[in-house]
Amino acid sequence: MPGVNGTEPKIEIFKPFGEAFELTKKILFQPFDLMKWLVIGFAALLSGHFGGMGINFPSPFGNFQPRQAKHILPSHFDQWQPWLQITIAFLALLLFVVIIALMWLKARGNFIFTDCIVRNRAAIIEPWREYRKEGNSYFLFFLAIMLGVLVLVAIMLATFIARGWLGHHAREMSPITFIGSLLFLFVFWVSISIFIGVVSYFMVPVMYRRRCRALEAFRAVTLLIAHNLGSFVLFCLFGIVLVLAVLMIGTIVTCATCCLAALPYIGTVILLPLFVCLRAFGLLFLHQFGPDYDVWVNFTPLEFLPVLSSAPPVPPTSTALNPPDSPPASQA
Numbered sequence: 001m002p003g004v005n006g007t008e009p010k011i012e013i014f015k016p017f018g019e020a021f022e023l024t025k026k027i028l029f030q031p032f033d034l035m036k037w038l039v040i041g042f043a044a045l046l047s048g049h050f051g052g053m054g055i056n057f058p059s060p061f062g063n064f065q066p067r068q069a070k071h072i073l074p075s076h077f078d079q080w081q082p083w084l085q086i087t088i089a090f091l092a093l094l095l096f097v098v099i100i101a102l103m104w105l106k107a108r109g110n111f112i113f114t115d116c117i118v119r120n121r122a123a124i125i126e127p128w129r130e131y132r133k134e135g136n137s138y139f140l141f142f143l144a145i146m147l148g149v150l151v152l153v154a155i156m157l158a159t160f161i162a163r164g165w166l167g168h169h170a171r172e173m174s175p176i177t178f179i180g181s182l183l184f185l186f187v188f189w190v191s192i193s194i195f196i197g198v199v200s201y202f203m204v205p206v207m208y209r210r211r212c213r214a215l216e217a218f219r220a221v222t223l224l225i226a227h228n229l230g231s232f233v234l235f236c237l238f239g240i241v242l243v244l245a246v247l248m249i250g251t252i253v254t255c256a257t258c259c260l261a262a263l264p265y266i267g268t269v270i271l272l273p274l275f276v277c278l279r280a281f282g283l284l285f286l287h288q289f290g291p292d293y294d295v296w297v298n299f300t301p302l303e304f305l306p307v308l309s310s311a312p313p314v315p316p317t318s319t320a321l322n323p324p325d326s327p328p329a330s331q332a
Contacts, residue, residue: 011231013238016284022307023284024277027120030303039122040276041269046109049275050264100143107139108132110204117280118208120301134207134214141214145196156185198225198236205286209295224289235285242281246274 028037111134115127199221206217225232250271254261261267268275286293287308296308 011228011285011288013231013234013285016288017238017242017281019284019307020277020280023117023280023304024273026303026307027117027276027280028273033122036122037269037272039124040113040116041265041272043109043113043116043122043124044272044275045265045268046105047113048106048109049113049268049271103143103146104136104139107142108135110138111135111208113275113279114204114208114283114295117276117283118295119299120303131208134211137214138203138207141218142200149192149196153189156188194236198232201282202286205283205295206293209293209297220292224293228289242278246271246278249274 027040108128108131111131112124112127115131116122199218202221202224203214203217206212206220207214210217210220212220250261250267253270254267257270261270283295287296291297296304300308
């Protein structure tokens with residue numbers, strides 16, 4: 001009974017971050033290899049780290065005025081109106097396909113980036129092939145989650161609009177009820193977003209360690225969070241501070257490089273130590289919960305041993321208390 005004997009491992013927050021900082025130095029600076037930076041930077045780009053770039057799609061139809069357009073457009077424009085609707089529908093479909101493709105690349109890239117950190121290597125093709133099943137399962141799982149969330153949002157909006165319309169006609173919708181409904185929707189949406197974000201963040205290392213499907217990893221991470229809720233709350237609070245710090249550093253670096261860091265791949269390479277440190281922090285935090293959550297249990301680079309051996313992830317067992325090379329405790 002580890003809890004009674006006092007051998008239950010202590011889950012810490014700041015120590016894994018210090019260890020992540022040390023791993024980042026060993027991966028990127030000891031020794032420094034530009035080609036290694038470029039390859040790991042590409043893996044980070046595939047996993048969704050775009051540096052300081054902000055994507056914005058300005059609409060050319062934002063200030064479109066139909067009455068004024070009649071004097072600008074040619075007289076035979078009416079003949080092209082059916083084709084214009086088809087073109088807009090095609091572009092919308094194309095945008096949807098692009099978003100799905102980016103989600104798939106991000107799902108596969110998460111395993112590649114994790115593998116680069118775990119094994120301290122710059123590789124793309126090998127982990128792409130090795131973790132193909134896990135990456136595809138992760139993508140399909142969250143594609144289903146995304147569609148389910150969209151359906152849920154549509155149902156909630158329809159219910160909210162219908163209730164407001166009925167309340168308006170029945171004159172029963174008070175301002176307090178309206179504000180309370182909005183507050184409930186906001187809290188519900190934020191809670192769902194935080195839960196999905198935290199679970200998805202830790203699903204990748206669990207799938208990487210166990211070579212399992214996404215549904216099994218989802219159950220495992222959910223149970224782990226439920227049994228260690230306080231530790232994960234502290235992790236999320238500290239993670240918010242780290243994200244804000246990364247945003248500040250990214251903004252400063254972007255300004256200092258004349259917006260060069262705002263370019264997708266270039267910015268990812270420039271800010272690569274931040275991304276590696278954050279990902280290593282999550283892996284080392286999960287490392288404390290035992291071998292089932294330890295991504296280094298099957299393969300540990302020799303240069304990582306001084307860092308990883310400083311905090312054993314599992315409590316000592318009866319065989320570990322009396323190793324073969326040492327005399328039993330009963331002997332003098």
